[in-house]
Ligand SMILES: Cc1cc2nc3c(=O)[nH]c(=O)nc-3n(C[C@H](O)[C@H](O)[C@H](O)COP(=O)(O)O)c2cc1C
Ligand code: SF4
């Protein structure tokens with residue numbers, strides 16, 4: 001054989017968490033033992049996480065997938081001729097034909113899993129930097145118009161139209177402006193930011209640079225949670241390489257425009273995902289929420305106009321500039337345009353990332369993609385939108401993935417995380433945890449959030465113990481109302497949603513004494 | 521040297537004299553390298569914790585002096601963030617994910633097992649000084665939980681048996 005065979009083994013943190021590094025090492029060792037010429041490319045994850053470590057062989061017939069692969073499977077894979085796509089019990093066939101992947105609409109995640117994420121040439125070969133090149137030929141206002149016309153709404157949770165935010169920052173006159181990427185991804189049940197940053201970091205860099213060009217900002221910060229060391233390494237290396245090749249820094253692509261970027265690491269505070277708290281943290285302070293107004297787009301980081309957007313929002317911008325606003329807007333429905341990277345997590349058989357145009361139902365995601373629960377038991381509840389999202393019972397599984405449809409049932413899509421629970425879940429315990437989490441993570445500024453959440457835990461404990469249940473339930477509902485009305489931000493203001501939905505949809509779990517509660 | 525928690529509540533004591541030479545040098549080096557960056561305090565605290573594995577409470581006055589901040593400000597930041605610690609941890613820090621996606625696949629049972637197995641509660645360090653146990657709220661591995669993080673490494677689908685293996689490996693490394 002003349003050229004080396006190419007084998008892909010993801011370096012994604014989730015793949016590594018189930019042994020991808022050991023598999024890569026085993027392939028390397030086995031190839032050496034057999035004198036086979038093999039080049040291992042550490043790609044991003046395809047997002048079929050239950051199949052990780054998912055190994056792909058580059059064959060004349062395209063990429064052939066094998067998974068999940070354990071280090072002990074490697075000699076057998078070589079025996080089966082997997083380098084040429086040979087048959088093996090772990091063979092999944094051509095990667096692109098796997099239904100889970102084939103039935104997605106990948107726009108933002110189009111490149112993730114295809115290449116070595118740090119390979120700048122590969123990025124360009126797969127359409128990278130075309131959005132930036134388009135933006136460099138436009139006036140700031142024209143870039144903003146395209147983003148507005150695409151219908152892109154913030155993917156971090158609040159779903160605010162990105163173009164409107166950018167317009168506000170563009171119109172704010174200042175000697176200095178900033179673009180801040182919210183990479184705090186604190187919601188349980190979410191990892192799309194992480195996968196994108198690890199699997200296609202240049203896309204985020206490109207999106208932030210376009211945001212800079214659109215608003216007149218020259219400095220960007222990525223505020224990344226400490227829990228993501230793999231993403232940190234990927235971003236720092238990608239920034240370095242982009243700078244070396246004129247994609248960041250002074251004289252962007254040989255023009256007179258400039259933009260530069262720095263990664264800043266968070267320190268384990270959920271509230272620092274809230275945008276004003278994040279800005280405080282970036283300024284080196286306690287992460288306490290600011291009063292709004294002023295909006296960050298007018299007075300944000302260090303008092304300067306600041307565009308702050310989620311990773312997925314920013315990484316979706318290059319394709320909008322490249323393919324056009326209409327192209328992006330044509331996906332989706334109603335006021336939810338484009339695609340949403342949905343994360344299927346928790347007790348789910350086929351957990352992973354599913355990027356779809358808005359409009360599929362929860363049920364399709366849970367069963368057609370997800371394959372039901374991991375345990376094989378009935379799915380009893382799902383929590384969508386992170387720890388502040390409502391718990392939804394079976395009767396609401398036909399809700400379409402659409403911001404307004406979720407709002408209409410008292411839920412929220414948030415950052416697109418879906419956490420699945422089977423019928424062994426104790427919903428009173430989940431409600432208690434929601435209050436506990438709020439108490440742990442409260443920034444301390446408002447009493448209903450700081451104190452109310454601790455009271456909430458106590459009241460739920462008494463309710464579960466069967467102490468005057470009617471009285472405790474009334475107290476709990478009152479407390480929820482107080483938190484909703486008296487909280488400055490959504491941590492205190494939305495924590496009641498998981499609590500009340502648990503109480504409303506699963507009242508039986510709050511009535512039984514703890515001892516009788518365990519299900520068979 | 522240990523700095524008991526109450527010390528941090530009385531920032532008027534001349535604590536900087538309590539720093540040993542290495543702590544002092546690390547603190548000063550981090551400040552010198554980073555203090556001109558905008559919003560330098562968090563990067564400086566990270567740099568100190570990266571080097572020492574904790575931020576000595578007694579470094580607060582020194583950092584405050586270097587950055588022209590009040591001690592109360594520095595102390596306020598240091599104590600606000602769950603990640604920063606003022607006490608030296610064990611040789612490895614093991615974080616168990618307590619968040620919902622991991623709960624749905626048995627995180628609570630794993631948590632109980634871990635505490636029993638290590639003989640400590642959260643923030644505690646095992647008697648042999650090998651492992652400090654901490655809680656964490658999501659590691660971005662929510663499709664393959666329960667998840668734990670040991671220093672910079674993330675492990676997925678961790679049941680009691682895998683947990684014991686991880687602990688054994690952590691103990692044998694160094
Ligand atoms: C308690 C709380 C936590 C939040 N956490 C995050 C987060 O981790 N990541 C994120 O992008 N947005 C988070 N948000 C939303 C941000 O405040 C803000 O809306 C977002 O960064 C704006 O970007 P987008 O418009 O692109 O979504 C959080 C909000 C609240 C109230
Ligand atoms: S609701 Fe809670 S987290 Fe939000 S500002 Fe008030 S105290 Fe801080």
Ligand code: FES
Nearest residue numbers: 617622659661662
């Ligand atoms: S909830 Fe445990 S890794 Fe996300």
